[in-house]
Amino acid sequence: MPDTSRPHISHPGTTNNVDYLIIGAGVAGLRAAATLADHGDVLVVTKEALGESNTNYAQGGIAVALSGPEDIALHLKDTEYAGDGLVHRPAAEILVTEGPRRVEELIQWGANFDRHGNELLLAREAAHSLPRILHANGDATGAEISRALLAHARQHPRIHFADWTMLHGLIVKDNRVIGATLLTHTDAPNPALQRISARATLIASGGAGQVYSDTTNPAVATGDGIALASQAGAELADMEFYQFHPTALALPGVPRFLLSEALRGEGAYLRNAQGERFMERYHELLELAPRDVVARAIAREGIAVDSASGASIELPVYLDLRHLTSIDLTERFPGISRFLAQHNLTLASDLIPVRPAAHYLMGGIRTDLDGRSSLKGLYAAGEAACTGVHGANRLASNSLLEGLVFGARAAGAILADALPAEEPQQSELETQHGSEPLDAEAQAIAAELKTMMWRHAGLLRDEAGLRSGLDLFWPMLERYESLADKAQPTRAIIETGSLLETAWMILKSALERKESRGAHFREDHPKRNDAQYAQHSIVNDEGVVLYEPLG
Numbered sequence: 001m002p003d004t005s006r007p008h009i010s011h012p013g014t015t016n017n018v019d020y021l022i023i024g025a026g027v028a029g030l031r032a033a034a035t036l037a038d039h040g041d042v043l044v045v046t047k048e049a050l051g052e053s054n055t056n057y058a059q060g061g062i063a064v065a066l067s068g069p070e071d072i073a074l075h076l077k078d079t080e081y082a083g084d085g086l087v088h089r090p091a092a093e094i095l096v097t098e099g100p101r102r103v104e105e106l107i108q109w110g111a112n113f114d115r116h117g118n119e120l121l122l123a124r125e126a127a128h129s130l131p132r133i134l135h136a137n138g139d140a141t142g143a144e145i146s147r148a149l150l151a152h153a154r155q156h157p158r159i160h161f162a163d164w165t166m167l168h169g170l171i172v173k174d175n176r177v178i179g180a181t182l183l184t185h186t187d188a189p190n191p192a193l194q195r196i197s198a199r200a201t202l203i204a205s206g207g208a209g210q211v212y213s214d215t216t217n218p219a220v221a222t223g224d225g226i227a228l229a230s231q232a233g234a235e236l237a238d239m240e241f242y243q244f245h246p247t248a249l250a251l252p253g254v255p256r257f258l259l260s261e262a263l264r265g266e267g268a269y270l271r272n273a274q275g276e277r278f279m280e281r282y283h284e285l286l287e288l289a290p291r292d293v294v295a296r297a298i299a300r301e302g303i304a305v306d307s308a309s310g311a312s313i314e315l316p317v318y319l320d321l322r323h324l325t326s327i328d329l330t331e332r333f334p335g336i337s338r339f340l341a342q343h344n345l346t347l348a349s350d351l352i353p354v355r356p357a358a359h360y361l362m363g364g365i366r367t368d369l370d371g372r373s374s375l376k377g378l379y380a381a382g383e384a385a386c387t388g389v390h391g392a393n394r395l396a397s398n399s400l401l402e403g404l405v406f407g408a409r410a411a412g413a414i415l416a417d418a419l420p421a422e423e424p425q426q427s428e429l430e431t432q433h434g435s436e437p438l439d440a441e442a443q444a445i446a447a448e449l450k451t452m453m454w455r456h457a458g459l460l461r462d463e464a465g466l467r468s469g470l471d472l473f474w475p476m477l478e479r480y481e482s483l484a485d486k487a488q489p490t491r492a493i494i495e496t497g498s499l500l501e502t503a504w505m506i507l508k509s510a511l512e513r514k515e516s517r518g519a520h521f522r523e524d525h526p527k528r529n530d531a532q533y534a535q536h537s538i539v540n541d542e543g544v545v546l547y548e549p550l551g
């Protein structure tokens with residue numbers, strides 16, 4: 001359960017000026033706050049209750065090489081292999097070498113990872129060449145990390161939180177981000193729009209899984225930080241690379257609950273509708289092949305064409321753990337077991353129906369190795385950022401580590417840059433009440449968009465599909481724009497705008513990359529093409545896609 005308590009909550013109405021503004025209270029935002037608070041006042045803004053974030057739902061664990069240089073070198077090799085020729089090596093080197101220090105620090109701050117006696121327990125996940133995943137409470141690693149970081153932050157008098165408050169826009173003056181407009185009290189009937197100035201603003205607002213109809217991500221993951229940074233003029237990178245997790249629960253009417261990779265790490269098989277283990281036809285690592293390979297294999301096994309009518313038929317694909325009799329699966333996976341029990345399923349005795357679902361955005365706000373975006377005063381870390389660390393495909397359990405490592409580095413860069421304080425902003429702006437019919441229309445547009453994205457920019461892409469997606473996109477945008485012109489800012493209006501912006505970036509970048517690499521699979525260009533595309537895609541502020549190295 002997310003942490004819903006409200007210590008130190010100071011809605012920005014009480015101030016219009018802060019040293020450091022952080023958008024997002026997941027692992028990246030909270031880790032950055034811990035460093036910045038020793039040097040100034042920090043306001044951490046979060047869209048819902050504290051702790052409601054992708055971080056909170058992370059199950060499997062955090063990958064880290066704790067046994068010295070050889071282990072670190074192997075972690076780098078695995079990260080690069082999964083990233084399919086696009087990992088920005090300096091970023092990955094930083095991740096694996098600074099990771100152990102950051103995790104040890106987190107343990108000192110009170111994070112309890114599972115142990116046998118004093119020994120930390122290590123799990124194995126797909127594409128890791130050995131067990132190196134720390135986990136907590138079996139399958140609730142993110143919740144424990146979130147708990148520990150929040151507890152640490154609460155002890156700091158200079159960290160303030162504004163929950164149920166969302167980024168509405170960035171304020172840019174002379175090419176520098178000098179603050180933001182925030183919509184506060186979004187849980188109340190009449191939210192308020194306020195301006196706040198800051199010496200530096202860090203976007204740590206996570207991913208955008210909600211741009212797809214099928215996703216493991218919670219409702220807050222609508223790509224707001226990425227979209228609003230782009231609108232302010234920041235460059236984005238690698239937006240075509242969306243990772244689809246292979247195994248989300250596939251029950252009609254039930255959200256796509258994640259069934260962690262750690263289940264396959266413990267030895268679970270994948271079976272098709274005929275009960276056949278099929279991964280040997282797709283990859284030598286079988287069920288532990290990289291995520292993109294497994295996700296596409298499940299997508300292919302999960303569909304058949306009716307020979308009489310030519311229509312597609314959906315077929316079930318299952319996770320099978322029934323042979324793992326030496327493991328107490330309820331003890332090892334308590335959260336997953338509890339959720340499945342609500343649907344009368346048991347890991348030890350049932351075949352569990354699965355489908356891929358949108359999970360993690362490798363792309364995001366283009367940053368250097370220290371979180372600096374292309375706009376002065378604006379920094380990004382965690383899933384909202386793109387350092388190139390994951391390349392075209394993230395290695396399982398590398399993103400919690402990314403949040404710790406690059407959250408800390410972004411804070412370091414903010415302090416090093418030491419930008420001067422800005423004039424306080426006029427605090428409160430005029431707003432009237434939002435209108436329910438306009439919110440409902442915005443939500444309807446968002447629902448159509450998600451279905452379109454799943455169909456046209458999902459796991460298996462081609463030019464015709466992506467172009468049809470764009471054809472459907474423009475009328476949705478037009479409808480949204482005429483709505484947004486007359487609407488008061490509300491959560492629904494802001495989120496739908498962000499989803500549209502993010503969707504366009506994904507469609508456009510996916511159309512331009514005429515090759516298959518990592519999570520981006522083009523049926524019309526099924527091979528990797530290093531001669532033309534061994535670079536990162538950058539969408540600049542004019543919406544043009546360029547290919548460049550990351551710096």
Ligand SMILES: Cc1cc2nc3c(=O)[nH]c(=O)nc-3n(C[C@H](O)[C@H](O)[C@H](O)COP(=O)(O)OP(=O)(O)OC[C@H]3O[C@@H](n4cnc5c(N)ncnc54)[C@H](O)[C@@H]3O)c2cc1C
Pocket residue numbers: 023024025026027028029045046047048051052053054055056057058059060061062063141142165166167168204205206207216217218220221222224225258359360381382383384396397398399400401403
């Ligand atoms: C079900 C699931 C399981 C996962 N399992 C693992 C795993 O085992 N290991 C692993 O390494 N990774 C895992 N991941 C991925 C990982 O959890 C995320 O990539 C990572 O936690 C992202 O951290 P973050 O700090 O960048 O963003 P998040 O944790 O997503 O935090 C984003 C924050 O920004 C806030 N926010 C969003 N928009 C706004 C706005 N407009 N205004 C204000 N605030 C805003 C949110 O409220 C939230 O506080 C999993 C993800 C999911 C969804």
